[in-house]
Amino acid sequence: MKKAVLFCTCCGTISATLPPDRLRDALGARLLSAYGKEGPQPACEEFYACSMLCRREESEAALNSVLASGAEAVLAAGCSLSARGFETMKFLGGSTLAEWADIREACAWIHEDAPDGALRKAADILCMGLAALERRAAVAEKPPPCDFPTGEVLVIGGGPAGLACAGALGKMGVRAVLAERRAALGGMLTQLGLLFPRFISGPELAEELIRDVKHIGVQVLPKTTVSGVQPVPGGYRAVLNGKNGEEERRFDAVVLAAGALPVLPRGLYRYGELTGVLSQLELETSLGRVESGQKEALALPRQAVFLQCVAARDENNPYCSAVCCPTSLKNAIRLRSLRPDGSVTVVHRNIATPGKHLEALYRRATASGVLLRSHDPAVTPECLGTERVEGLRFRDALNGEDTVLPADAVVCSTPLKPLPDTLKLAGSLGLRTDGMGFACAREPVQPVSPSGAGIFICGAARWPATVEHCLEQGRAAAAKAAAYMRGIGSCSGDSRCLPVVPQTFWELMPDSACRLPSAEVNGEKCSRCGRCAAVCPYGACFLPEDAGMRVDARKCARCGSCAAVCPTGAASLPGETVAVLRARIKEALSR
Amino acid sequence: MNPSLKTLVFACRWCPLLGAERAGRERLALPPDFRLIPMECAGAVSPDLILRAFADGAHGVAVMGCHFGGCRHNGANRSAHTRLQLLSAALEAVGIRPARLFVSWGTAHEARQFAGVLSDFQARIRALRKEKDLPLLRGNFTPGHDREMRP
Numbered sequence: 001m002k003k004a005v006l007f008c009t010c011c012g013t014i015s016a017t018l019p020p021d022r023l024r025d026a027l028g029a030r031l032l033s034a035y036g037k038e039g040p041q042p043a044c045e046e047f048y049a050c051s052m053l054c055r056r057e058e059s060e061a062a063l064n065s066v067l068a069s070g071a072e073a074v075l076a077a078g079c080s081l082s083a084r085g086f087e088t089m090k091f092l093g094g095s096t097l098a099e100w101a102d103i104r105e106a107c108a109w110i111h112e113d114a115p116d117g118a119l120r121k122a123a124d125i126l127c128m129g130l131a132a133l134e135r136r137a138a139v140a141e142k143p144p145p146c147d148f149p150t151g152e153v154l155v156i157g158g159g160p161a162g163l164a165c166a167g168a169l170g171k172m173g174v175r176a177v178l179a180e181r182r183a184a185l186g187g188m189l190t191q192l193g194l195l196f197p198r199f200i201s202g203p204e205l206a207e208e209l210i211r212d213v214k215h216i217g218v219q220v221l222p223k224t225t226v227s228g229v230q231p232v233p234g235g236y237r238a239v240l241n242g243k244n245g246e247e248e249r250r251f252d253a254v255v256l257a258a259g260a261l262p263v264l265p266r267g268l269y270r271y272g273e274l275t276g277v278l279s280q281l282e283l284e285t286s287l288g289r290v291e292s293g294q295k296e297a298l299a300l301p302r303q304a305v306f307l308q309c310v311a312a313r314d315e316n317n318p319y320c321s322a323v324c325c326p327t328s329l330k331n332a333i334r335l336r337s338l339r340p341d342g343s344v345t346v347v348h349r350n351i352a353t354p355g356k357h358l359e360a361l362y363r364r365a366t367a368s369g370v371l372l373r374s375h376d377p378a379v380t381p382e383c384l385g386t387e388r389v390e391g392l393r394f395r396d397a398l399n400g401e402d403t404v405l406p407a408d409a410v411v412c413s414t415p416l417k418p419l420p421d422t423l424k425l426a427g428s429l430g431l432r433t434d435g436m437g438f439a440c441a442r443e444p445v446q447p448v449s450p451s452g453a454g455i456f457i458c459g460a461a462r463w464p465a466t467v468e469h470c471l472e473q474g475r476a477a478a479a480k481a482a483a484y485m486r487g488i489g490s491c492s493g494d495s496r497c498l499p500v501v502p503q504t505f506w507e508l509m510p511d512s513a514c515r516l517p518s519a520e521v522n523g524e525k526c527s528r529c530g531r532c533a534a535v536c537p538y539g540a541c542f543l544p545e546d547a548g549m550r551v552d553a554r555k556c557a558r559c560g561s562c563a564a565v566c567p568t569g570a571a572s573l574p575g576e577t578v579a580v581l582r583a584r585i586k587e588a589l590s591r
Numbered sequence: 592m593n594p595s596l597k598t599l600v601f602a603c604r605w606c607p608l609l610g611a612e613r614a615g616r617e618r619l620a621l622p623p624d625f626r627l628i629p630m631e632c633a634g635a636v637s638p639d640l641i642l643r644a645f646a647d648g649a650h651g652v653a654v655m656g657c658h659f660g661g662c663r664h665n666g667a668n669r670s671a672h673t674r675l676q677l678l679s680a681a682l683e684a685v686g687i688r689p690a691r692l693f694v695s696w697g698t699a700h701e702a703r704q705f706a707g708v709l710s711d712f713q714a715r716i717r718a719l720r721k722e723k724d725l726p727l728l729r730g731n732f733t734p735g736h737d738r739e740m741r742p
């Protein structure tokens with residue numbers, strides 16, 4: 001194969017260290033010594049010097065003369081890839097086999113004081129590129145077929161996060177299927193009264209979201225549990241248990257928005273034994289009733305004491321659940337305005353209200369007369385009273401004294417904890433869980449994408465979150481899922497479709513010329529050892545029952561890990577095969 | 592400095608390759624005895640490749656990637672790290688000093704970091720060679736400590 005070298009002098013800054021004629025001679029001598037006169041390739045027949053290859057006119061002219069001379073492959077040598085290399089290579093790669101060699105940042109500019117060494121090194125770099133070109137041309141270019149996309153995203157969970165996600169997906173023109181295990185959509189929203197910061201009621205917000213979702217044409221599956229999701233080549237297979245019995249369906253992407261479980265203060269602070277010891281959720285409901293006029297305000301407690309961190313930050317649930325303090329403060333404000341004659345005291349370990357809105361909430365609570373007392377967690381507070389609760393005894397953290405606050409209601413703020421079903425789903429998808437048992441994304445870089453291969457996670461399933469945050473996360477997951485679906489949309493039915501995993505190199509260059517095929521497995525060589533599947537960070541390797549390993553082009557991000565561990569050499573990245581790498585290394589070391 | 596000294600540097604393009612390119616842009620002078628091989632991910636550097644590089648005559652091989660937790664490929668660098676640690680043990684067994692393999696994560700993202708890390712490694716290789724002026728095995732592996740490095 002005839003190859004040509006396009007040498008860019010970069011306006012003289014490269015050629016100051018590497019004069020083109022000397023480089024050409026060095027390259028010729030180097031090729032001669034390595035391969036002999038009639039030895040195997042790589043020989044280089046053409047050597048063109050130009051001064052600014054990144055200028056389109058110049059690269060066009062150079063390319064034309066190279067092609068006219070009969071060369072079938074081009075090695076362009078100039079600046080680094082991140083400077084102008086990518087762009088220029090993209091252009092050259094559009095019409096011929098092209099390879100880029102960095103001789104500016106990697107050679108000419110750092111070895112100015114050692115011109116001989118620099119010249120030898122540049123010749124090596126060019127030889128490495130030529131050898132890679134040679135091997136690359138030898139790669140058989142027949143990508144295996146892959147399954148066509150279904151075009152559907154499964155959203156699991158119809159709470160605030162799931163509804164926001166499905167609605168946003170619909171608005172972006174992506175077909176979403178919303179599976180909710182209960183008969184009605186809305187999740188926790190149906191149990192909540194006024195919400196911060198907009199101060200509209202939970203059911204009202206749910207209605208708004210449901211209207212959106214229905215209007216936009218999201219397929220809603222009520223009373224449907226998702227009993228398992230398996231990654232399969234080209235997407236995910238979900239088992240849905242709905243009104244038509246068990247059903248299997250394939251989806252391109254899955255959003256896990258299944259929420260979390262509110263803990264009840266069972267067995268703590270005499271909850272259930274004394275009347276007047278309530279959970280925050282119970283207070284929330286009765287506040288909602290009073291606000292909607294179903295109940296008298298006089299039924300609300302007059303001397304309320306809110307106790308924070310109940311069943312949270314202990315051995316069982318060692319984390320701060322992040323939603324209880326905001327909820328308490330919000331309900332304290334509501335209670336103050338509904339019963340201005342009463343008092344509300346929040347007994348806490350410390351109040352956690354970070355962020356703009358929550359800080360505003362905190363200020364509003366103190367301004368409306370809510371009292372905050374911090375207690376010493378070493379001494380467990382105690383509910384006093386015989387049948388009705390009469391007070392709360394706790395040790396004040398500031399003066400160290402045991403204090404009794406008279407109360408006709410003690411409201412226990414409890415955390416959210418992971419739902420076992422959600423964890424099972426996360427497990428079947430291969431997601432990691434954090435130390436507290438919630439499913440993990442890749443925080444802080446990718447807060448809603450755990451793996452980047454079509455799974456997204458939002459709402460309280462990933463960490464307790466306020467309704468406002470659930471909505472935000474739902475929309476974020478929708479944006480990510482839509483981008484993923486757009487990548488899939490360009491699928492041409494073979495494994496050369498654009499890798500849809502975000503943030504990879506090839507995403508930056510979505511031109512067909514630069515689309516590399518996904519990793520490949522040579523079925524004959526494969527021993528079915530499964531190492532590649534164990535190491536693939538995207539879950540893109542699948543072991544069929546009776547054949548060699550199969551790579552899912554849509555999930556593969558071209559990282560090359562599978563090729564690195566394959567003991568038989570069956571797995572490889574076309575274009576960057578072991579042969580290509582070996583050729584590069586050989587050239588780098590032979591002299 | 593012996594001009595025939597050769598070090599291979601496998602650099603993942605998300606971190607150390609950027610450092611290398613920045614070092615070039617800042618024109619930090621470096622000894623010209625290293626050859627850079629850009630990789631999509633350091634996880635793609637197989638132990639086999641490194642062994643063969645030593646067999647082909649590399650004096651030193653460096654594998655550089657992103658810091659743990661910062662891998663663009665869902666932690667592929669962690670599994671690569673495990674593999675390369677195992678390889679270090681294997682190198683000892685075949686008579687190649689593990690010090691000739693340098694594995695580093697997240698240390699070379701900036702120009703000066705890259706230059707520093709690389710110069711240190713090159714100095715180490717040069718010192719190793721001086722200290723043991725022994726032939727380098729080439730082509731085929733012959734176990735034994737007398738086959739450490741070619742002068």
Ligand code: SF4
Pocket residue numbers: 518519532535536537538539540541551555556557558559560561562563573
């Ligand atoms: S190249 Fe990486 S992402 Fe693709 S199949 Fe191999 S290990 Fe998985």
Ligand code: SF4
Pocket residue numbers: 521525526527528529530531532533548549562565566567568569570571
């Ligand atoms: S590592 Fe190689 S041999 Fe083993 S299953 Fe994967 S492709 Fe087949």
